[in-house]
Amino acid sequence: MGKVYHALAALLVAAAGLAAADVPLGQPPPGKTFLVILSHHDDHTWEWGFGGFLARLVDSGWTGYYVRTTNDEKDGREWGPNDQVNHKESIAAVKALGLKEVISLNWRNDHMSSVPLKEVRAQYILLIRKYRPDAVMSWNPWGHYDRNPDHRRVARAAGEAVWMAGLENVHPEHLAAGLKPHRVPVVYYSQRADYGRGHAPNIAIEFNEAQLLRKVEAYWAHRNVRGVPASPEIKRREMEEPSLAAGKRAGVKYAEMFYRLEEWDHLPGLRDYLTENARAK
Numbered sequence: 383m384g385k386v387y388h389a390l391a392a393l394l395v396a397a398a399g400l401a402a403a404d405v406p407l408g409q410p411p412p413g414k415t416f417l418v419i420l421s422h423h424d425d426h427t428w429e430w431g432f433g434g435f436l437a438r439l440v441d442s443g444w445t446g447y448y449v450r451t452t453n454d455e456k457d458g459r460e461w462g463p464n465d466q467v468n469h470k471e472s473i474a475a476v477k478a479l480g481l482k483e484v485i486s487l488n489w490r491n492d493h494m495s496s497v498p499l500k501e502v503r504a505q506y507i508l509l510i511r512k513y514r515p516d517a518v519m520s521w522n523p524w525g526h527y528d529r530n531p532d533h534r535r536v537a538r539a540a541g542e543a544v545w546m547a548g549l550e551n552v553h554p555e556h557l558a559a560g561l562k563p564h565r566v567p568v569v570y571y572s573q574r575a576d577y578g579r580g581h582a583p584n585i586a587i588e589f590n591e592a593q594l595l596r597k598v599e600a601y602w603a604h605r606n607v608r609g610v611p612a613s614p615e616i617k618r619r620e621m622e623e624p625s626l627a628a629g630k631r632a633g634v635k636y637a638e639m640f641y642r643l644e645e646w647d648h649l650p651g652l653r654d655y656l657t658e659n660a661r662a663k
Contacts, residue, residue: 388583405639407632408585410439411568414514418481419449419506419540421494421532422457423472424604426479431572431596431626432519433479434589435638439517440480447513448476451502451536453488455468460604465491467606475600485509494535499542502535506543507553511561518544522571522641526528526579533577545568570640583639589625594636597621 409470416439418426426432426448443546454468465488472484487505489497510518521533523541528534546552556562573581589597598621602608611617621637629637 397573405472405586405628407634407637408587408642410435410587411517413567413590414444414520415513415515415628416444416446416517417449417509417513418446418519419451419509419513419536419543421451421530421536422491423450423454423468424457424475424534424607425439425521426603426621427475427521427601427604428574429601429621430575430628431598431638432592432620433638433642434625434636435519435570435587436479437593437596438587438589439602444516446481447509447515448472448481448484449506449509450484450486451489452491452532453486454491455564457492464606468604471604471606475603478599480596492532497529497535499535499539501562502539503543503546504553506540507547508556508561510543510547510566511556511564514564515600516567518566518569519640520544520569520571522573522581524641525571525573525581528573528578530574530577533574537571537573541571565645568642568644570642572638574638581641583641584637585642586628586634586637588629588632588634588637590636592602594622594625597625 418432418436420426426436430598440446442623450469450472453465455465458464469484469486476484482515489502494502518540520540521528521537523537525537528537544566548563550563552563571581595618598618600609601621602617611620624637625636628636628639631637
């Protein structure tokens with residue numbers, strides 16, 4: 383009876399652990415280059431996504447590029463020179479995380495819904511073919527409603543570009559510039575839960591305390607929109623609390639959650655076949 387009791391207790395403990403870790407913990411993919419495609423100067427540093435993951439990738443030897451789609455002219459307190467100030471602070475934030483460059487496309491802030499989708503998508507396709515990333519990060523095209531029109535437009539354009547960049551008959555004029563089609567192996571999508579109803583993450587990525595501190599530094603580098611925090615404790619808490627909450631869901635201390643989509647996920651049978659044969663080799 384004692385053995386049965388202890389076995390049952392062990393099962394209950396295991397079940398409790400599974401219930402707590404409701405988002406599976408994943409590992410960064412193999413690769414060397416990533417491209418972050420988002421709407422605004424500070425989107426890569428917001429509370430629930432990207433900063434810790436990007437810092438971890440850089441620490442693992444990856445080279446990262448940040449695509450800032452809009453000019454952020456309406457974002458901040460400077461009004462006149464907002465676009466210039468925000469661009470400068472975006473460079474500082476990227477430097478804190480260890481990324482190599484900010485690529486600004488300078489579409490008008492809050493006017494993305496009036497921009498032809500194919501124009502934005504074409505720029506993303508060109509960048510994907512130029513930098514040939516092993517991973518792309520962006521807003522989730524299939525996330526629930528996001529009130530920010532720039533987020534929605536960028537999400538859709540990026541989702542389509544990731545697929546279309548690998549097709550030879552899409553923008554064949556790129557071949558003349560030496561830009562060949564490129565299939566992105568994996569994409570990580572996120573969404574602001576406070577701007578809509580969120581999305582359903584299927585993976586969590588762990589990062590350490592040093593990487594958290596770089597996420598904190600990158601977040602507060604955007605002084606034009608965030609001001610100066612009252613104390614170092616408040617400054618850290620803004621990034622630490624959501625990172626702890628995500629970590630709890632994955633069974634670790636600090637994490638960020640994403641909807642990960644691999645190249646062949648739309649064909650699960652083919653994906654399983656390739657996975658099995660890759661293991662066999």
